Amino acid sequence: MATDPTQHAALLIALTGPDRPTLVPEIATLLAQHRVALLDVEQVVVQGQLTLTLLVDVADGTPTAVALAAELPRHAERLGVQARLCFVDRRDRASQGARQRWAVTLLAPQVSSEMLAKAAGCAAARGFCIDRIHRLSDAGLLSIELLLSAEEATGDAAGLKHDLLQLQALLGCDVALQPEGLLRRSKRLVVMDMDSTLIQQEVIDELARMYGVFDRVAAITHRAMNGELHFDDALRERVLLLRGAPERILTDVQRVIHLTPGAEALIRVLKRLGYRLAVISGGFIEVAEPIRARLGLDYAFANQLEIVDGKLTGRVLGAIVNRQRKAELLRSIAQTERIALEQVIAIGDGANDLDMLNCAGLGIAFNAKQVVRDQAKYVVNQRNLDAILYLLGIRDADTQAL
Numbered sequence: 001m002a003t004d005p006t007q008h009a010a011l012l013i014a015l016t017g018p019d020r021p022t023l024v025p026e027i028a029t030l031l032a033q034h035r036v037a038l039l040d041v042e043q044v045v046v047q048g049q050l051t052l053t054l055l056v057d058v059a060d061g062t063p064t065a066v067a068l069a070a071e072l073p074r075h076a077e078r079l080g081v082q083a084r085l086c087f088v089d090r091r092d093r094a095s096q097g098a099r100q101r102w103a104v105t106l107l108a109p110q111v112s113s114e115m116l117a118k119a120a121g122c123a124a125a126r127g128f129c130i131d132r133i134h135r136l137s138d139a140g141l142l143s144i145e146l147l148l149s150a151e152e153a154t155g156d157a158a159g160l161k162h163d164l165l166q167l168q169a170l171l172g173c174d175v176a177l178q179p180e181g182l183l184r185r186s187k188r189l190v191v192m193d194m195d196s197t198l199i200q201q202e203v204i205d206e207l208a209r210m211y212g213v214f215d216r217v218a219a220i221t222h223r224a225m226n227g228e229l230h231f232d233d234a235l236r237e238r239v240l241l242l243r244g245a246p247e248r249i250l251t252d253v254q255r256v257i258h259l260t261p262g263a264e265a266l267i268r269v270l271k272r273l274g275y276r277l278a279v280i281s282g283g284f285i286e287v288a289e290p291i292r293a294r295l296g297l298d299y300a301f302a303n304q305l306e307i308v309d310g311k312l313t314g315r316v317l318g319a320i321v322n323r324q325r326k327a328e329l330l331r332s333i334a335q336t337e338r339i340a341l342e343q344v345i346a347i348g349d350g351a352n353d354l355d356m357l358n359c360a361g362l363g364i365a366f367n368a369k370q371v372v373r374d375q376a377k378y379v380v381n382q383r384n385l386d387a388i389l390y391l392l393g394i395r396d397a398d399t400q401a402l
Contacts, residue, residue, distance in 0.1 A: 010039055011058040011065060012088045013072060017081030019050040030075055031056060034064050044134075050081070060087045100155050101180040102128070104146040104164065105391055107382055108173035111141045115173050119146060122163040127154040138396035142382075145393060147180060168379070176378050176391050178362070185393060187362060189339045190270055191330050193348035194281035194288055194302065197366055198385075200258045203283045204238055207253055213241045225369075231282070231322045231352055236315075239305065243314025247307050250286040257287065262384030265399075267295050269389060272402040276337050280326050282352045301329050327355035347388065348372070364388060 015027065024043070031038065037057035044051050058065045069085060076083035104123065106115055120130060128148040136143040149155075157177070164175040178184050195202045208217035217238045224234035242249075270277060278299035281288045285302040292300035303321050306313040319325060326348075334344055346353070346360035349368040357363030357376050365376035366385065373379050380387055389399065 009059045009087045009089070011036075011056050011060075011068065012086050013054045013056065013068075014084045015050070015052040015054075015076055015081045016084075017050060017076075017079075019045045019048055020079065023050065023079050023081065024052065026075065026079060027052070027054070027072075030071060031068075034068060036064060036068075052081075055088070098152045099149050100152055100157065101131075102148045102155075102157060102160070103176075103178050103180040103184065103393065104148060105136075105143060105176040105178070105393075106146075106173055107143045107176075107380065107387055107390055108171075109140075109142065109382075111144050111173065112171075115167075115171050116144065118167050118171065119164065119175065122160060122167060123148050126156040126160040126163065127151075128160065134395075136390045136393070136395045138400075143387070143390040145390070174380050174382065174387075176380075178378075178391070183342050183361065186343060187275070187345050187392060188343045189276045189278070189334055189337060190345045190347070191278045191280055191333065191356065191360065192346075193326075193350065193353050193356075194279050194291065195283050196349045197347055197353075198260060198263055198279055198291065200260055201256065203253060203257070203287050204235075206256055207242060207245070207249060208238070210249055210252060211242055211245045216241055232320045235282070235303070235320060235322075239312075239316055240314040242305075242312045245312045247310045247312065249312070250284070250305070254287060254290055257291075259291075260385045262386035264295070265384075266386040266388055267297070269386070269394070269399045269402050271296060276333070276339070278330075278333055280321065280329050280356065282321050282326070282350075299333055323352045323355050326353060327359050330356050330359060345388070347385075362391065364391070 015023070031054070038054065039057055040055040042053050058068060072085060073083045104119055106119060108115060123130060123146065128150040130146050131149050132147040134145055135141065136145055161177050164177055168175045192198045204217060205214065208214040220229065220234055220237050223229045224231065229237070267277060277297045278301070279288055279292055279297055281302040283302050285300065285304050288300045288302040301321060304317045306315040306317050321329070330344065330346060331341070334341055341359060342361035344360040345362045345364065346356045347364045347366050348357055349366055349372060351369065351371055354372060354375055357365065362378060363376055364378045364380055365372045366380050366388075368376065368379065378391065380391070
């Protein structure tokens with residue numbers, strides 16, 4: 001039996017023009033008067049210019065369709081907007097097959113039209129449609145988000161990720177591709193490195209500078225970065241150079257420590273949203289704990305320096321918080337808080353953070369060393385730490401009241 005082509009038809013109404021408070025109630029009232037069923041609706045306002053789209057259950061050629069075709073343009077003109085009407089297939093695109101959905105976040109000091117063009121081009125080339133584009137930042141175009149979808153069989157997410165990474169290198173912007181869904185918006189635990197992540201300094205360098213052994217400590221650090229020393233051995237050698245330093249040096253160093261820009265804003269927002277927060281550092285608990293208390297974090301883990309008779313002995317007590325230990329502590333906190341690893345965010349900058357970044361649902365290399373950027377799932381090279389919020393789809397407008 002032949003299928004009636006109007007069986008799935010619906011009227012698509014697109015209104016564009018200056019925004020005004022009475023537009024939606026007046027258009028909706030007109031539709032209600034004709035007793036038409038509303039199938040879909042979406043409105044966007046950019047710089048005071050409105051685009052309102054409504055899909056209503058009206059078949060072509062019916063008396064209701066004829067009446068609306070005559071009345072809607074007149075109403076639109078009176079309201080100072082333009083109206084475009086057309087009939088479309090009302091069947092939900094999702095019903096045509098399972099779809100995959102992704103979010104692309106662009107971050108840069110200024111997101112350019114070239115960045116948007118190339119990101120959109122990458123999506124199209126890999127079989128994805130752009131369902132929505134919206135701005136996340138208020139102070140300048142620092143971040144925008146593209147919500148993509150494609151049929152399971154046609155969208156090449158792996159290829160898109162590869163293309164976006166090349167785009168990141170080409171244009172110098174940060175690009176993150178994440179599955180769009182509840183898990184993206186239901187993170188519950190954030191674990192941060194301390195040195196050069198939560199704070200701007202490397203604490204051992206500052207201690208060495210105060211004690212007059214900076215050059216010797218820096219030489220050991222250089223050997224470790226070249227792979228000549230294991231992290232544990234490098235830490236022990238550097239701490240040994242602090243032997244004899246007065247205990248008060250640990251208080252003095254806190255005066256030269258500065259939080260990374262955006263750190264307090266990030267933590268304030270996350271705390272108001274109910275996140276649990278931890279700092280896990282390969283540095284020293286004598287510095288990490290005061291920072292934890294100052295910021296109201298829930299956990300702090302770091303190495304403990306041995307102090308005898310008011311002086312540093314040059315030794316570290318207990319197990320060293322190295323690359324493996326950081327990942328173990330992350331898992332332990334998540335288990336204690338009954339939080340799935342997919343709901344964990346980890347942020348760090350050094351090779352010592354890689355295991356921690358890779359076991360978290362969202363592992364972010366923040367202004368990281370090249371070896372970390374090459375291996376991390378996500379990279380953010382922005383100046384402010386609160387740019388992390390954009391990866392969660394959180395807009396500046398959402399945080400202003402927090």
